[in-house]
Amino acid sequence: MxxxxxxxxxxxxxxxxxxxxxxxxxxxxxxxxxxxxxxxxxxxxxxxxxxxxxxxxxxxxxxxxxxxxxxxxxxxxxxxxxxxxxxxxxxxxxxxxxxxxxxxxxxxxxxxxxxxxxxxxxxxxxxxxxxxxxxxxxxxxxxxxxxxxxxxxxxxxxxxxxxxxxxxxxxxxxxxxxxxxxxxxxxxxxxxxxxxxxxxxxxxxxxxxxxxxxxxxxxxxxHVTTSQALEGLMAEPEPGEVVAGKYGHLLPDIPPGENYLHYTEERGHQNPEFKWRSKYWSFLLKLDPNRPAPTIQAQPGPYIGPFHWENRRLRVPELKRLFTFPDEFEFVGKRTSVQAQVGxxxxxxxxxxxxxxxxxxxx
Structure with missing residues (x-):
């Protein structure tokens, strides 16, 4: 069981x-x-x-x-x-x-x-x-x-x-x-x-x-991968899932499994946005569908991942799957509270x- x-x-x-x-x-x-x-x-x-x-x-x-x-x-x-x-x-x-x-x-x-x-x-x-x-x-x-x-x-x-x-x-x-x-x-x-x-x-x-x-x-x-865990899950879009602000537009070009280092000179980017190792590793971090998720935090900042490979924040049903909560488990509270409870x-x-x-x- x-x-x-x-x-x-x-x-x-x-x-x-x-x-x-x-x-x-x-x-x-x-x-x-x-x-x-x-x-x-x-x-x-x-x-x-x-x-x-x-x-x-x-x-x-x-x-x-x-x-x-x-x-x-x-x-x-x-x-x-x-x-x-x-x-x-x-x-x-x-x-x-x-x-x-x-x-x-x-x-x-x-x-x-x-x-x-x-x-x-x-x-x-x-x-x-x-x-x-x-x-x-x-x-x-x-x-x-x-x-x-x-x-x-x-x-x-x-x-x-x-x-x-x-x-x-x-x-x-x-x-x-x-x-x-x-x-x-x-x-x-x-x-x-x-x-x-x-x-x-x-x-x-x-x-x-x-x-x-x-x-x-x-x-x-x-290891069980994120794509295996999320397979078949239908999760409705959530308010605030779009990553906007100063760095949100950078997320789509980051390959799955990578982070802000994609935009560094050391990685060969033509227009570097960041210096090497100038941010936390989870900054603009994107899920790799072929690996387990990295540690999901309780109180992530606006640009702290992991983000979905579809270039958005994770939805609550997806968080539950990545933590092995049953799909029918119900969380009470606002979205930030749910993130903290899960994290x-x-x-x-x-x-x-x-x-x-x-x-x-x-x-």
Missing amino acids: SVTSGTLSSVTSHGIAISLFSGAGGLDLGVEAAGYEVRAAVEHNADAVATMEKNFSHLQSEVIQRDILEVPTKELLGAAGLKGRERPDLLVGGPPCTPFSKSGFWLEYKRKGLDPGASLLQSYTRILREGKPRAFVLENVYALTFNNKASRPAYERLLKEIDEAGYACESKVLNAADFGVPQARPRLFLIGVPKGKKVPQHPDPTHGGKWERRATGTTEQP NCVPPLLAEKVVGSVAAQVD
């Missing part, structure tokens, strides 16, 4: 899951496809909450729409229908990644990872410690593992708190394209169980191909593979 089939069919339940930082529910779709039942969820954004409640009508209670810092673990357990000493079978969540940027780490105590408000990771580990789930999955940006002053203290603190909560874990950066998602999207996954239990291993790749000038995944199946999510198919691997290995 796969979330890309368009429906979430019933599967044997591995137990109760609690979802933190739920967003629009991309991770939760994968959790349920892997056989768990999401009983309670916490999300602060109003549009994302509305999206969750529109598509997850079976939740034990309403999505808790509050700052997670204000949500006691006991309330979460109660929302999931757990009483007394009962504990969840799975805790999942992907805390927002903004605290791991370089900004804000000029203060010594923040560089050392001692600022309690610098990262929402501590809310996750607090609930892990108090809720005592039988297993957990934590997802985040892979930059969290970078050896720099912004990321390293936060990552080391996270590992220390997981250990102090009584859990052992394995961490690994997974590229979504290596698991059948038509998008090259590297994400960090930590999976763990209480100390003394055998720690589940991450899933093996099911697909493979070239990513950032190197081969990733397996040779058994090639911040874990592709459901990747989530299904990770959580399914955990479910198959836990005692």
